[in-house]
Amino acid sequence: MESFIWIVPLMPLFGALFLGIFGHLLKEKSGIIASLTVLVSFIYSVRAFLLVREGVTFDGNLFNWIVAGNFSAGFGVLVDPLSVVMMLVVTGVGFLIHVYSIGYMHGDRGVGRYFSFLNLFIFSMLMLVMGNNLLLLYLGWEGVGLCSYLLIGFWYEKPSAAKAGLKAFLVNRVGDFGFAIGIFIIFTTIGTITYAEIFSRTEQLVAAGVVTTATLLLFMGACGKSAQFPLYIWLPDAMEGPTPVSALIHAATMVTAGVYMVARFNPLFSLSEVSMAVVVIIGLFTALFAATMALVNTDIKRVLAYSTISQLGYMFIGVGVGAYAAGIFHLMTHAFFKALLFLAAGSVMHALANETNIMKMGGLAKKIKYTAWTFILAWLAISGIPPFSGFFSKDEILAKAFAYHPAVWVFGALGALLTAFYMSRLVFLTFFGKSRVEPEVAHHIHESPYVMTVPLMILGILSVIGGFVGIPAILGGGNHFEHFLEPVFRPGLENLPGAHLSHALEYALVAASVLVALAGIGLAYLMYIKKSISAEALAAKYKGLYTLLYNKYYVDEGIEKALINPILSFSRWLWNFFDEKIIDGLVNLSARIMLLISLIFRRVQSGYVQSYAGVFVIGVLVILAYYLLA
């Protein structure tokens, strides 16, 4: 594997550099080059996967990155079942989105720059999932953050886009602050940052009593990157970026980095019940909290953004309750159906001159058939309808959550109800019912070109069959996915109490979650198709709640008032008053005092010989007097 594994991350890096320099000359051709580099990475990832399936893993350094005293960080990769799954998702879904982008970004002035950034993202994401130590994870982590910043603000002339990019970067930096300190603690305690060495010396961390602190700090980083409460605030705004970017970075890959991190550090997280509980609680709360905001939002991309936050919450519930494989399984199926949802939404926007308000859509199913049908497949998948992919992964998380604590299942199921409802609302308002499209837009609604619809179809197929790799035993499957990942998660699972549900209970849970999903869809059907329940009347009846949800709980406003403005006022005070008046004032004051003293002593040097002579005589007299009298 050593002979080819470095091709996987380096191909997109070369693509990024090449297009960064020549992209503006190549224009539209950039997309082809960028896609090809990712395709090569994908092919080699498949090759790596085939080797890993035979039990071959690889852990080796290319060179020593940073060495100073006892600190050492290699530039090396670890290819094991977990990283190879991530590599496949990143390069596979990444490739499809690259291809889709060729159509979507056609005619954009900055297309060369776009593909350069997109390639750079794939490189950074691959370093994130392939790195064999904490510092490379951090490198990839900040690298994807940079690409996110650049791509959210891709249309930099739009102030809202530029601002959203900055917000994403800064909120992530807050999370990374925790991440960095987590690294410091781990290094200080056991003197290494390499995964293999950390996981073989976990008992030292236990002995030092820092496992909970360290894992919670790492999780703080995960909350930033994976948009968990309270650091989720950047993700909805990130929708300012081009839609394929939302699909790739803000749905399928980058935002799942936090889940990957917790799964990767399962030997550590599983040692702290507190940390695991915090992961579950934050995940559960975020899953519900974000879902409520999706209920009333009218922007197709923002609904999907809240949905992403919510689904990430489910993944954290998974890895938090110790269902690591289920969490990663959901990460993968979510990558398929959520990437599809975003790309299809992009196709809708493409048809409607960039309209994103679902109140100005409706009845599109007949006009843009491929888009509508693929969107519907993804909708069924995310709603948890069997046998679509999301059903298996979500169901497995919920089953394990029940074993952890039934209350988690109850709230999780409630979230699933909300999910099914808001997704159905989105589908019904967009594709069904009467058209509410503005007349000047309506007459040139058109289906997107094949370069965009073919990736949709491939993702559609994956959204349907993607779950079959992990069908649990009680539903007659072998759960190959879990078995494949088992070596990575064994240390974590060994630290946790094994909980088993009876078959009867498991069947009951499966049935319940299917019913919940159907209930959500049914309710939306009544409200938005049959109109037997009026959405407007409901909104009017619970006006307070509706306003609260519609305004996203005023969290952004609160942060601005309570945090950002005070910091800025304080900084202004520091500068204008403390620095310029006090500190510099003292400096200038001391200079003035010297000046004043000089002015006084200047009089001594008057230039009059008689006064010098006078002082001289007095001096002589004083000295004489001293000697005579003493």
Added chain:
Amino acid sequence: MDMATLLNVVTFLPLAGAVILLMIPRTETSLIRSWAFLVTVVTFLVSIPLFYYFDGSVAGMQFESVKRWIPALGATYHVGVDGISILLYMLTTFLMPLTILSSWNAISERLKEFMMAMLVLESAMLGVFISLDLVLFYLFWEAMLIPMYLLIGVWGGPRRIYAALKFVIYTMVGSVLMLVAILYLYFMYNNYTGAYTFDLIKIMSLNIPFGAQIWLFLAFALAFAIKVPMFPFHTWLPDAHVEAPTAGSVILAGVLLKMGTYGFLRFNLPLFPNAAEYFTPLIFVLAVIGILYGAWVSLVQKDVKKLVAYSSVSHLGFIMLGMFVLTVPALQGGLIQMINHGISSGALFLAVGMIYERRHSREISDFGGVTKVMPVFATFFLIICLSSLGLPGTNGFVGEFLILVGSFEVAPVFTVLATVGIIFAAAYLLWMFLRVMFGPITNEKNKALTDLTGREIAIMLPIMVMIFWIGFYPSTFLSKTETSITALIKRVNEARIAYRIENPTSPATIFTWQAGKEELKSEK
């Protein structure tokens, strides 16, 4: 030519160039420019063998030469480099050609004098880093002030006289006390041995009593703290930077500030190890205040250049923290961060200069949307900002991370506070970048801005190379310094342990926070 000779040649080459410049008529402006550029480029090129042949596995001085100078005083011409000075020496020769290029069109008045000042300055700066005799050091230290004073005072902005005077007087106040301390050491050496010498290596063999160390430390520290500048001695810096021409700012930020941190490493730590230990908590407090204070004040600046100036206060705080923590990673990080700050902040000033030359404004509110008309500039500028805020893969990350990871075991609370600073570093830089480079072009004057010229790209490219070289393969540089750093730490620690054994009861540090914590634990 042996390397010791080469070291002398490189150091005085710019000065010789300045002398020859005297003979070029002042009307031959392009010849003057080309000559100055040629001299600095050649200086850089011939300094490369010094770096290449520098043996990283040796702790002591290399390429040493000792010549008679003022035997009556005991002052010798003693020069040499070790791991602590070699990188700073190289940084100086690296930055100079870039600053000359940046002054190509910016300076038109008194061009000849300007270039002479630059060349003299280079020799003086190089001299500071290689001097191993206290008189020689002091001579170069003061000699450097004169051309810098002229650079700010003659070619500066509207408040240049105020800024130049403030800079010179402030620095002098510090260095006068240092001179007193140097004389004290001189007489003390005589007391012990009967000989008179200013030779640093010889003086380092003295075992200075604790009481004297305290005062000597303070005298040296004041000179260096002003230069760094450490909070609260920093207010000369924004004034000097805002008024100085681009080249002056680059040298000021890139090299002159490092002389402060270099001084701490070269003198304060090895000569006064016990006093250094005693004041460590105070240094930590001031360093962390500097980090946060500099970052917060940068956040609300309206002038880009002033923003970069205040950001230096923040960045240098990291270096001070790393140096006094005295672990190998932190000190290695501090040393490499000196180089990084020289490159990144120097580059930020160069970038600001490029945009100032076009618009004659540095007010953030005068800009917006510049990316659209200057995409090449935007790319360079963004990379420089990212390196300054310490993005992994750039040079800034390597230094900052090593400092923090190395500091954590010694001073966890200070490290956590310092880490808060990296959040704000991203905030002030990228917020500034947003307002200058992104958004629609709101000011008509910005629509006609032209992108970088070939000359300007030539300035940026070497900087890009260094940003990513250090970012991805810092071993080239770290391997040259590690042995010297380890030896320094060993020396300081041995002195501390010896002192501890002799005086078990006296307080180790100025604040007893750490000792206090242990007492609390034992009480429980």
